Amino acid sequence: MSRLPSYLKRFTGGERAVHHATAILMIICLATASALYIPAIATYVGRRDLIKPIHIYAGLALPVPMLLGLASRAFRGDLRRLNRFGPYDRDWLRRSDRRAVQIDGRGIVPIGKFNPGQKLSAAFFAGAIFVMLGTGLMLTFPNPWPTNWRTGATFVHDWLTLAIFVVFLGHLWFALQDRGAMTGMLTGRVPRDWAARHHPAWEKEEEDAHQRS
Amino acid sequence: MGRRVILGMLGLGAAGIAVGPTAQNVVNFFFGPFRSQIGGLIPAAGGFRYYSVVDSVPSITSATYTLKVNGLVTTPRTFTFQDLQAMPQTHVTKDFQCVTGWRVPGVQWSGVALPDLLDAVGAHGSAITFSCFDGAYTESLTMDQARRRDVLVATSMLGGPVTHDHGGPVRLFVAPMYGYKSAKWLSGIEVTNKVTPGFWEVRGYDVDAWVGRSNGRNDVQTS
Structure with a gap:
């Protein structure tokens, strides 16, 4: 029986590529959206003929990395994990000491590879990207749609942008708070003690898998 | 569960398209009067949006115009x-x-x-x-x-x-x-x-740009 190494593999290169490509496209969309619609920035930047096509092409490309990612077994596996909510997830969301650890350094709630906050934000981003794609297509190609629908699509596209800004900043905030999580997304590996602290059930799962092999 | 959140958002998006025109009127009604104070952060709110095709426009006053x-x-x-x-x-x-x-x-x-x-x-x-x-x-x-x-x-x-x-x-x-x-x-x-x-x-925009009769749009005419 070999001891588990001090680092665990959390994300494959393919999965990180999906994340980074989506992140870059999302940042381009948010930045060009600001240049098009926040009056102070729009006044400063101008160049509508240049900014508008960048926004549209980045928006059209936004779901592509996720769809390509479906070819990766690891990505599909993580989607399954993100989709599934267990009883501990509800418990974790409810209690205020969700980050507490036991004396052996393991988190007190046996959270799996993803905590429910990550699951909800992943689902939010996936849903938001598709709603923005749908409404964005209606605005880019307005001909087939009645005026009312287009006004409605503008309304949804505008307000969901604000919601995406908030969740995007929240996502950045939590990532910047947590060095282990940042390392995980940047290098694909996380320290084992970080995994035991934040994702104890996943760390245990990895250890069991390691011992079986 | 994650899938339900995504489907729920798609449903909300569709509902938003349906109620959007009414909701936008409500937004205009409540936020329109405060447009200048909130710096245009509330989407549209009945105001003009700033469009320019160049990076900066020289300032010309009525004295030099x-x-x-x-x-x-x-x-x-x-x-x-x-x-x-x-x-x-x-x-x-x-x-x-x-x-x-x-x-x-x-x-x-x-x-x-x-x-x-x-x-x-x-x-x-x-x-x-x-x-x-x-x-x-x-x-x-x-x-x-x-x-x-x-x-x-x-x-x-x-x-x-x-x-x-x-x-x-x-x-x-x-x-x-x-x-x-x-x-x-x-x-x-x-x-x-x-x-x-x-x-x-x-x-690509129409040269004869009549409101409601061009650019594939059917808005109510303005004049």
Whole structure:
């Protein structure tokens, strides 16, 4: 029986590529959206003929990395994990000491590879990207749609942008708070003690898998 | 569960498209009056959106402003801001409709009706080309369109001077057409015999930009 190494593999290169490509496209969309619609920035930047096509092409490309990612077994596996909510997830969301650890350094709630906050934000981003794609297509190609629908699509596209800004900043905030999580997304590996602290059930799962092999 | 969140968002998105027009009216009603204070962070809220096709537009005041009118005219002339204000003034209150969808209800405009200006120089061509001191934007009208009384060389909007961001000190206002016809930062009017498609028109917008009857849109007519 070999001891588990001090680092665990959390994300494959393919999965990180999906994340980074989506992140870059999302940042381009948010930045060009600001240049098009926040009056102070729009006044400063101008160049509508240049900014508008960048926004549209980045928006059209936004779901592509996720769809390509479906070819990766690891990505599909993580989607399954993100989709599934267990009883501990509800418990974790409810209690205020969700980050507490036991004396052996393991988190007190046996959270799996993803905590429910990550699951909800992943689902939010996936849903938001598709709603923005749908409404964005209606605005880019307005001909087939009645005026009312287009006004409605503008309304949804505008307000969901604000919601995406908030969740995007929240996502950045939590990532910047947590060095282990940042390392995980940047290098694909996380320290084992970080995994035991934040994702104890996943760390245990990895250890069991390691011992079986 | 994650899948349910995603499906729920798609459902909410569709519902938002259905109730959006009503909801946007409610937003306009509540936030419209505070537009200037909230710095345009509330989407639309019944206001104008700032569109410019260049990176920066020079600031020109009413003291230094000039409008050059030439081409097929008997007396080419350069108008100052004071010249324009000394001419007979025309007032128009109309909705402003952008081809991208937003509409500002009941905007007050005043200035010189374009037909009055064309008569003052003895215009005799069949088309007009407008140019702007942003250095890039151009627009066009046929002479018949330009002779409408609801087409203004505007020196005032929303009850005050035309501000820089709205295309001041002088802009065009073409009441019956989509906003891109109402060229901001107007600096030149050339009378010709041929319509030269403007900045957005060579990029796919309709040259005859009647609100509700062009660009594949069916908005309520503005004039």
